[in-house]
Amino acid sequence: xxxxxxxxxxxxxxxxxxxxxxxxxxxxxxxxxxxxxxxxxxxxxxxxxxxxxxxxxxxxxxxxxxxxxxxxxxxxxxxxxxxxxxxxxxxxxxxxxxxxxxxxxxxxxxxxxxxxxxxxxxxxxxxxxxxxxxxxxxxxxxxxxxxxxxxxxxxxxxxxxxxxxxxxxxxxxxxxxxxxxxxxxxxxxxxxxxxxxxxxxxxxxxxxxxxx
Amino acid sequence: xxxxxxxxxxxxxxxxxxxxxxxxxxxxxxxxxxxxxxxxxxxxxxxxxxxxxxxxxxxxxxxxxxxxxxxxxxxxxxxxxxxxxxxxxxxxxxxxxxxxxxxxxxxxxxxxxxxxxxxxxxxxxxxxxxxxxxxxxxxxxxxxxxxxxxxxxxxxxxxxxxxxxxxxxxxxxxxxxxxxxxxxxxxxxxx
Numbered sequence: 001x002x003x004x005x006x007x008x009x010x011x012x013x014x015x016x017x018x019x020x021x022x023x024x025x026x027x028x029x030x031x032x033x034x035x036x037x038x039x040x041x042x043x044x045x046x047x048x049x050x051x052x053x054x055x056x057x058x059x060x061x062x063x064x065x066x067x068x069x070x071x072x073x074x075x076x077x078x079x080x081x082x083x084x085x086x087x088x089x090x091x092x093x094x095x096x097x098x099x100x101x102x103x104x105x106x107x108x109x110x111x112x113x114x115x116x117x118x119x120x121x122x123x124x125x126x127x128x129x130x131x132x133x134x135x136x137x138x139x140x141x142x143x144x145x146x147x148x149x150x151x152x153x154x155x156x157x158x159x160x161x162x163x164x165x166x167x168x169x170x171x172x173x174x175x176x177x178x179x180x181x182x183x184x185x186x187x188x189x190x191x192x193x194x195x196x197x198x199x200x201x202x203x204x205x206x207x208x209x210x211x212x
Numbered sequence: 213x214x215x216x217x218x219x220x221x222x223x224x225x226x227x228x229x230x231x232x233x234x235x236x237x238x239x240x241x242x243x244x245x246x247x248x249x250x251x252x253x254x255x256x257x258x259x260x261x262x263x264x265x266x267x268x269x270x271x272x273x274x275x276x277x278x279x280x281x282x283x284x285x286x287x288x289x290x291x292x293x294x295x296x297x298x299x300x301x302x303x304x305x306x307x308x309x310x311x312x313x314x315x316x317x318x319x320x321x322x323x324x325x326x327x328x329x330x331x332x333x334x335x336x337x338x339x340x341x342x343x344x345x346x347x348x349x350x351x352x353x354x355x356x357x358x359x360x361x362x363x364x365x366x367x368x369x370x371x372x373x374x375x376x377x378x379x380x381x382x383x384x385x386x387x388x389x390x391x392x393x394x395x396x397x398x399x400x401x402x403x
Contacts, residue, residue: 009348009349012346012347012348012349012366013348013349013350015348015362015365015366015369016348016350016351016358016359016362017350019361019362019364019365020356020357020358020359020361020362020365021357021358021361022361023264023267023268023361023364023365024264026269026361026364026365026368027269027272030269030365030368030369030372031269033369033372034372034375037372037373037375037376038375038376038379040376041376041379041380045380085242085243085246088239088242088243089243089246092243094243094246094248094249095246095248095249096249096250096251097250097251097252097257098250098251098252098257101250111248115248116243116244116246116248117240117243118236118239118240118243136357137261137264137265137357138257138260138261138264139264140261140264140265140357140361141259141260141261141262141263141264141265142260142264143264144263144264144267144272145260145263147272148267148272148275148276151272151276152275152276152279155276155280156276156279156280156282156283156284157283157287160283160284160287160288161287164287164288164291164293
């Protein structure tokens with residue numbers, strides 16, 4: 001079994017190798033980790049909150065866990081799709097700079113046969129070293145722009161809409177459970193009072209996730 | 213050994229092959245949609261390259277916070293499932309949450325990345341050992357872009373752990389304070 005010092009050394013080497021040349025991927029992965037830790041904190045807050053009864057906890061804990069699942073999955077799917085598409089556009093030569101295009105032309109790369117084709121990758125070309133530093137700097141920049149754009153769309157548009165939808169459905173279910181009615185008979189939970197809202201939002205640390 | 217056998221078996225199943233082929237097809241279609249672009253403007257190219265070098269998770273958090281202020285309050289304001297008064301509280305709370313989260317998120321990330329920088333010096337005669345605690349063994353120089361990105365990554369991971377606690381110690385009370393301030397301000401404006 002490896003010692004903690006050895007494990008720490010391995011961790012640093014893996015981080016250096018994996019993210020040193022791939023800042024876009026680092027932003028996606030640390031973003032997911034951020035959502036996981038933030039959600040974990042939210043669930044823990046509910047678990048250890050004495051003001052919430054055990055009956056309420058049986059409902060709130062799965063709700064928080066499902067909320068976390070929506071946040072994490074939508075963030076990862078959208079952000080990594082943006083990042084992967086951008087990476088592929090650069091590595092297949094569809095999104096390039098003038099020097100990279102000149103390099104490709106010099107190497108006899110055919111526009112209709114290679115450019116934008118999934119099996120083609122500039123990084124696998126024989127003389128890639130000639131353009132490596134220019135290419136890597138451009139690709140890292142495109143990756144970072146794409147993952148930031150993906151994060152904006154996911155965190156600020158898709159996730160809040162999905163969460164509002166989900167919260168409204170959960171609220172309907174809870175009301176149905178309280179009154180013993182079928183959810184399909186319920187109208188949308190209009191007219192929640194100010195007092196109820198404040199009471200609900202103060203029973204846990206946040207009414208949505210506090211994004212870290 | 214057994215695991216690699218299972219892997220090979222799965223990879224040879226028609227279902228797996230079909231899924232891979234469909235995935236590749238979808239990916240190719242995605243690539244086909246985007247027109248070919250060649251950037252020749254030096255300023256644009258330099259801007260893209262600088263973004264890759266300089267934008268760490270801290271700056272990204274700042275960008276996310278600024279754009280969140282431009283979208284999330286409007287999403288909450290158009291939520292027809294609650295009454296008007298509740299909607300206003302919800303908007304105030306969202307704005308407060310974004311400000312508090314962005315403030316702590318940016319400064320804690322920035323601080324941790326700076327801290328990691330101090331603790332990831334290259335080993336040398338005048339460098340104490342504790343200043344190399346986060347230096348990876350396979351790193352050859354600490355001025356390369358790869359090394360700077362490594363520092364950002366480690367700093368961000370440390371910041372995320374720190375924020376698990378500050379989420380409750382700073383964000384939650386600050387959000388509550390700002391929400392109450394915004395609601396009070398809104399009520400005062402009405403009078």
